[in-house]
Amino acid sequence: MLTVLLATFNGQGVLPPVLDAYCRQVDAPADWNLVVVDNGSTDRTGEVLSAYADSLPLTRLFEAEPGKNRALNRAIQQIDLNRELIILTDDDAIPEPDFLAQWARVGRSRREDEIYAGHIELFFEEARPIQVDQYAAHFKEIYAENVGADRPIMPAEIFGPNMAVRGSTLRNGIRFDENIGPNGKQADYPMGSETEFCLRAARECGLNALFVSGPKVRHIVRKNQMEESFILGRAFRHGRGVALQQALQTGRAPGWRSQLNHFLQSLTCLVGNASAGDKKWQRAWHRGFLDGARTAAIRPRRSPPEQATSIQQVPVRFA
Helix, strand or coil: CEEEEEEECCCCCCHHHHHHHHHCCCCCCCCCEEEEEECCCCCCHHHHHHHCCCCCCEEEEECCCCCHHHHHHHHHHHCCCCCCEEEEECCCEEECCCHHHHHHHHHHHCCCCEEEEEEEEEEECCCCCHHHHHHHHHHHHHHCCECCCCEEECHHHCCCCEEEEEHHHHHCCCCCCCCCCCCCCCCCCCCCHHHHHHHHHHHHHCCEEEEEEEEEEEEEECHHHHCHHHHHHHHHHHHHHHHHHHHHHHCCCCCHHHHHHHHHHHHHHHHCCCCHHHHHHHHHHHHHHHHHHHHCCCCCCCCCCCCCCCCEEECCCCC
């Protein structure tokens, strides 16, 4: 049994090709369902979802308070956690025709003590400018590219557009940290919400992380996401996220030793033979790390508590 879960904010431009792809699934389990959380969209997202009511086993939920992780947590309170796999994805990740069949195969063949990363390749809506290629070494951080053969991985190598957890993991109370990731309010939000979730799940539940190459998505890269300002903004937010994750894991903000270590790594890149793109990325990343180190909140090392839900359920079609 599979549940596909995603949150969307103003997704009218990207949702149609994604939902069309779910309509074209081959050999999908008969009892799969799709849960979409509309995170306070102000465009025609609601109309787009309603248009697929008769074509997909779709449950639409609405969470008005901004924040992707908040939306996912509210949905987790609503869905059936007895499902074998909960597949987490994004509203701009187009699944291949055998996506669900491949995840069903993983669910049947793997152990209970695992969390999974799936294959993510990039789909550029337009031909990418040549200057984007100078950042190709950072496409994982920028666009969540994730490819390769089946293998054990570190939990930090699991990315949001294509990942899965056992329902049992969520029944154990693991939730997404609402202080990390897109929140609709903070342009320079700290990145790494899935990373933090997977690191904590692995630590608290003793889970192993696996990359599985069978389930594939194509992650849409839009025109504005190929601009250098967007790319360097990702570098800054990634650095902030690393600092915040360190604070969450250790109970204190990164101190001078950690800051010095990252500074020396940056300096090695800046004075070495790195490409111009690598050097610009490193400068932006280090600024983000220092900013995150200054502002990281000191909080207990525990899963975020379940909070009173403000979610509204919108009748579309229920699996």
